[in-house]
Amino acid sequence: MRANYRVEFASGIFLMLGVAALTWLATEATNYGQELGDDSYVISARFVNVGDLKNRAPVKVGGVSIGLVEDVKLDPVTFEALVEMRIDRRINELPADTSAAILTSGVLGDRYVSLEPGGDPVFLEDGDELFITQSAVVLEQLIGKYLLNPGSSEEE
Amino acid sequence: MFARENWVRAVMSPFVQTGQCGLFMLRMLAGLRFSSEQLRNTLQQVYLIGARSLVIIMICGFFVGMVLALQAINALEQFGASDQVSLLVGKSLFRELGPVLTALLFAGRAGTSIAAEIGLMKATSQIDAMELMAIDPVQRVALPRFLAGVISMPLLTGMFNAMAILGAVVFSIGVMEMDAGIFWSKLQHGVYFGQDYMGGVWKSLVFGGLVSLIAVFFGSTAKPTGSGVATATTNTVVLSSVLILIFDFIMTSFFT
Numbered sequence: 001m002r003a004n005y006r007v008e009f010a011s012g013i014f015l016m017l018g019v020a021a022l023t024w025l026a027t028e029a030t031n032y033g034q035e036l037g038d039d040s041y042v043i044s045a046r047f048v049n050v051g052d053l054k055n056r057a058p059v060k061v062g063g064v065s066i067g068l069v070e071d072v073k074l075d076p077v078t079f080e081a082l083v084e085m086r087i088d089r090r091i092n093e094l095p096a097d098t099s100a101a102i103l104t105s106g107v108l109g110d111r112y113v114s115l116e117p118g119g120d121p122v123f124l125e126d127g128d129e130l131f132i133t134q135s136a137v138v139l140e141q142l143i144g145k146y147l148l149n150p151g152s153s154e155e156e
Numbered sequence: 157m158f159a160r161e162n163w164v165r166a167v168m169s170p171f172v173q174t175g176q177c178g179l180f181m182l183r184m185l186a187g188l189r190f191s192s193e194q195l196r197n198t199l200q201q202v203y204l205i206g207a208r209s210l211v212i213i214m215i216c217g218f219f220v221g222m223v224l225a226l227q228a229i230n231a232l233e234q235f236g237a238s239d240q241v242s243l244l245v246g247k248s249l250f251r252e253l254g255p256v257l258t259a260l261l262f263a264g265r266a267g268t269s270i271a272a273e274i275g276l277m278k279a280t281s282q283i284d285a286m287e288l289m290a291i292d293p294v295q296r297v298a299l300p301r302f303l304a305g306v307i308s309m310p311l312l313t314g315m316f317n318a319m320a321i322l323g324a325v326v327f328s329i330g331v332m333e334m335d336a337g338i339f340w341s342k343l344q345h346g347v348y349f350g351q352d353y354m355g356g357v358w359k360s361l362v363f364g365g366l367v368s369l370i371a372v373f374f375g376s377t378a379k380p381t382g383s384g385v386a387t388a389t390t391n392t393v394v395l396s397s398v399l400i401l402i403f404d405f406i407m408t409s410f411f412t
Contacts, residue, residue, distance in 0.1 A: 018206075
């Protein structure tokens with residue numbers, strides 16, 4: 001009976017250690033708990049070009065992350081990119097004339113969506129669309145333009 | 157000279173064995189009762205299989221984490237991206253290295269001992285004695301070991317991953333003096349709970365069932381001689397290592 005008690009004690013310790021390790025990993029080493037879940041709403045915006053914007057890219061206002069890009073797809077009629085963004089419910093007073101731009105963090109960093117709040121007294125709600133958008137700057141196109149028309153503005 | 161019969165037998169034996177193994181598992185799971193006696197037996201096996209493997213798993217995990225961090229820093233330094241080291245270590249650990257290496261170690265540490273133990277019980281007629289007493293040895297001997305393997309494997313994988321992350325912390329923050337804040341924030345933003353973490357947990361559950369099923373099956377079907385037990389032990393390690401890697405590929409290609 002005594003030996004059996006020790007076995008049960010040791011396996012109890014093992015089970016608790018294992019569960020503790022799994023929980024520690026989930027909370028400290030993954031994005032667990034950072035999902036927005038139900039406490040959020042979705043707004044969308046159309047862009048001519050989204051660059052390489054990916055799902056789960058951050059949506060920021062003034063550099064502070066307030067949501068995630070949920071989906072990037074192509075509108076089959078207008079051939080514009082339709083970006084759906086899931087925004088934290090705590091930020092629920094974004095003006096209706098908020099504008100969206102796709103920027104890059106750092107010179108070669110990841111793309112993110114930057115929102116610039118306007119002054120409209122009406123607020124954005126779930127399913128609304130942003131109308132003022134600015135597309136991503138694609139580096140290759142910029143370089144191409146400079147190579148093809150060198151000094152077009154100043155030297156003439 | 158090989159008779160025609162021998163060839164037929166050689167070709168068919170893998171299929172026959174797979175079938176036997178499947179039937180064995182059904183017979184074993186049919187004995188699932190959740191009675192207190194069964195729980196106590198399982199707990200004892202969790203101690204023998206899981207808790208006794210803990211030290212080797214933790215030591216291996218720590219050094220795997222250290223060497224991963226070392227290699228990742230060396231490779232990433234060429235692109236000036238050595239602060240991404242925790243992301244690389246974390247993703248590769250959670251998705252592949254944690255479950256697979258733990259399962260391989262588990263097959264070597266616990267799978268062999270299960271197969272040898274049951275084989276020896278057979279060689280010393282303990283299994284026959286149980287059958288005479290109308291106790292089903294499959295449910296009395298094999299089932300607790302199988303259950304203990306399925307329970308222990310995810311926990312062992314968790315300990316392995318935790319020690320490997322600690323090893324990476326020790327090397328990259330302690331030795332290479334990188335920034336601790338960047339290390340943790342890269343992990344928390346780059347490693348996804350649903351894909352990376354849970355994918356690894358599912359894998360480890362499957363591997364746990366696989367290794368302990370093979371060990372229990374080979375132990376129970378071993379020839380009751382010294383060399384029969386030796387063959388069963390060897391087959392357990394060889395077959396479970398191969399199957400772990402095959403199943404790893406299959407699961408990865410389905411879930412990502």
